[in-house]
Amino acid sequence: xxxxxxxxxxxxxxxxxxxxxxxxxxxxxxxxxxxxxxxxxxxxxxxxxxxxxxxxxxxxxxxxxxxxxxxxxxxxxxxxxxxxxxxxxxxxxxxxxxxxxxxxxxxxxxxxxxxxxxxxxxxxxxxxxxxxxxxxxxxxxxxxxxxxxxxxxxxxxxxxxxxxxxxxxxxxxxxxxxxxxxxxxxxxxxxxxxxxxxxxxxxxxxxxxxxxxxxxxxxxxxxxxxxxxxxxxxxxxxxxxxxxxxxxxxxxxxxxxxxxxxxxxxxxxxxxxxxxxxxxx
Amino acid sequence: xxxxxxxxxxxxxxxxxxxxxxxxxxxxxxxxxxxxxxxxxxxxxxxxxxxxxxxxxxxxxxxxxxxxxxxxxxxxxxxxxxxxxxxxxxxxxxxxxxxxxxxxxxxxxxxxxxxxxxxxxxxxxxxxxxxxxxxxxxxxxxxxxxxxxxxxxxxxxxxxxxxxxxxxxxxxxxxxxxxxxxxxxxxxxxxxxxxxxxxxxxxxxxxxxxxxxxxxxxxxxxxxxxxxxxxxxxx
Numbered sequence: 047x048x049x050x051x052x053x054x055x056x057x058x059x060x061x062x063x064x065x066x067x068x069x070x071x072x073x074x075x076x077x078x079x080x081x082x083x084x085x086x087x088x089x090x091x092x093x094x095x096x097x098x099x100x101x102x103x104x105x106x107x108x109x110x111x112x113x114x115x116x117x118x119x120x121x122x123x124x125x126x127x128x129x130x131x132x133x134x135x136x137x138x139x140x141x142x143x144x145x146x147x148x149x150x151x152x153x154x155x156x157x158x159x160x161x162x163x164x165x166x167x168x169x170x171x172x173x174x175x176x177x178x179x180x181x182x183x184x185x186x187x188x189x190x191x192x193x194x195x196x197x198x199x200x201x202x203x204x205x206x207x208x209x210x211x212x213x214x215x216x217x218x219x220x221x222x223x224x225x226x227x228x229x230x231x232x233x234x235x236x237x238x239x240x241x242x243x244x245x246x247x248x249x250x251x252x253x254x255x256x257x258x259x260x261x262x263x264x265x266x267x268x269x270x271x272x273x274x275x276x277x278x279x280x281x282x283x284x285x286x287x288x289x290x291x292x293x294x295x296x297x298x299x300x301x302x303x304x305x306x307x308x309x310x311x312x313x314x315x316x317x318x319x320x321x322x323x324x325x326x327x
Numbered sequence: 328x329x330x331x332x333x334x335x336x337x338x339x340x341x342x343x344x345x346x347x348x349x350x351x352x353x354x355x356x357x358x359x360x361x362x363x364x365x366x367x368x369x370x371x372x373x374x375x376x377x378x379x380x381x382x383x384x385x386x387x388x389x390x391x392x393x394x395x396x397x398x399x400x401x402x403x404x405x406x407x408x409x410x411x412x413x414x415x416x417x418x419x420x421x422x423x424x425x426x427x428x429x430x431x432x433x434x435x436x437x438x439x440x441x442x443x444x445x446x447x448x449x450x451x452x453x454x455x456x457x458x459x460x461x462x463x464x465x466x467x468x469x470x471x472x473x474x475x476x477x478x479x480x481x482x483x484x485x486x487x488x489x490x491x492x493x494x495x496x497x498x499x500x501x502x503x504x505x506x507x508x509x510x511x512x513x514x515x516x517x518x519x520x521x522x523x524x525x526x527x528x529x530x531x532x533x534x535x536x537x538x539x540x541x542x543x544x545x546x547x548x549x550x551x552x553x554x555x556x557x558x559x560x561x562x
Binding site: 105124 | 481
């Protein structure tokens with residue numbers, strides 16, 4: 047594509063977006079109206095306030111119990127880098143859901159409580175009961191309201207349930223782990239085993255897949271190769287950073303390996319399209 | 328374990344948690360009031376009949392699974408901001424690994440809380456900026472046929488491959504049982520949700536660990552039964 051065509055297309059899309067945004071104000075498209083943007087900004091303010099509150103409290107306590115400032119700073123920087131690619135995937139889901147629901151409702155839902163799988167299933171179930179689907183734009187405010195209520199009510203349970211059990215669960219586990227030397231050692235191993243159990247669920251999904259029709263959940267040459275490339279990249283980067291004592295780089299080995307894995311998917315798609323498209327589920 | 332600090336975290340977490348619950352209802356209530364559009368109760372009932380058995384059961388399993396891994400602050404934050412299994416959980420695990428701290432310690436609590444709070448802020452900012460500035464071009468990046476599409480389809484294998492590498496090298500004997508069990512479950516029941524699958528692989532991994540370290544397990548059980556409290560490693 048010629049550069050000027052790309053720029054023209056970008057300007058065209060920006061104008062289209064401004065038109066849609068203003069349309070919400072001028073033409074009262076309820077899905078992108080100022081009310082919706084107001085709710086979105088209120089939600090964002092809440093999430094930012096909550097996150098900052100916990101960062102400040104944890105930071106102060108971390109310093110009090112002797113965690114080095116460099117460790118805290120590297121936790122922040124590596125977490126930012128680690129979150130970039132998944133956040134862009136979440137943004138992509140917002141855009142996909144925007145076809146039917148407008149851009150603001152999925153934005154709100156995926157900022158608070160939402161998750162990729164739940165929001166899509168909840169919206170599709172609600173729309174299916176209303177005789178619509180995610181591929182068709184909602185034009186009736188009462189349908190829009192029904193979808194919003196269904197998505198919210200379906201996801202409130204963990205928030206009501208968590209405060210009732212969280213303290214008891216943590217006390218039991220923490221108490222068992224810190225009882226004595228042997229149980230502490232066993233606790234470390236069981237904790238590592240639980241971590242490995244979590245990771246294994248996703249490794250199994252990359253190997254066995256869950257749906258042949260959805261490229262983000264199927265399994266085949268591509269998903270297994272990406273898995274292997276990211277594992278190898280992580281091992282190599284860790285070994286290299288330890289050998290050359292690049293301690294400042296160590297926290298970034300995981301996100302960088304993840305990007306290398308994702309990059310290998312792009313390269314395979316371009317240079318080995320026939321092999322990389324083999325899917326067994 | 329400093330129980331005073333943990334008690335405070337639980338109090339803060341519960342307050343923010345219930346506040347979030349109230350804030351969540353601002354969206355549907357705001358829509359209903361602003362557009363005078365109230366939902367169809369029969370449709371809501373039908374949708375909840377589909378969603379509740381699946382997601383509420385999964386939620387119980389997720390709470391039981393995540394609290395021991397992410398600690399109190401991390402879990403409260405994760406459940407409010409969502410996207411746990413694909414973002415908050417790996418981010419918390421990665422931060423603990425980098426800081427060389429373990430779950431269920433004060434150090435682990437501090438590190439996972441900071442990591443998950445930072446991850447929430449990053450995601451919120453990226454989604455907000457993306458919606459406001461890049462909404463017109465993002466569909467091109469993630470559209471079928473885009474060169475980046477393959478990369479975004481494979482975020483999870485890349486993420487968990489990178490995250491798993493360190494654990495698998497350190498505890499390679501523990502990795503076989505959960506991966507094999509996970510694959511077998513998906514071969515016979517491909518529609519198994521990730522929450523349920525995770526629960527199964529964790530149980531498989533713990534059973535595998537108990538068999539591999541059976542001597543340590545019996546020593547620890549004997550020592551716990553005899554009430555032989557030894558001085559704690561650190562505090």
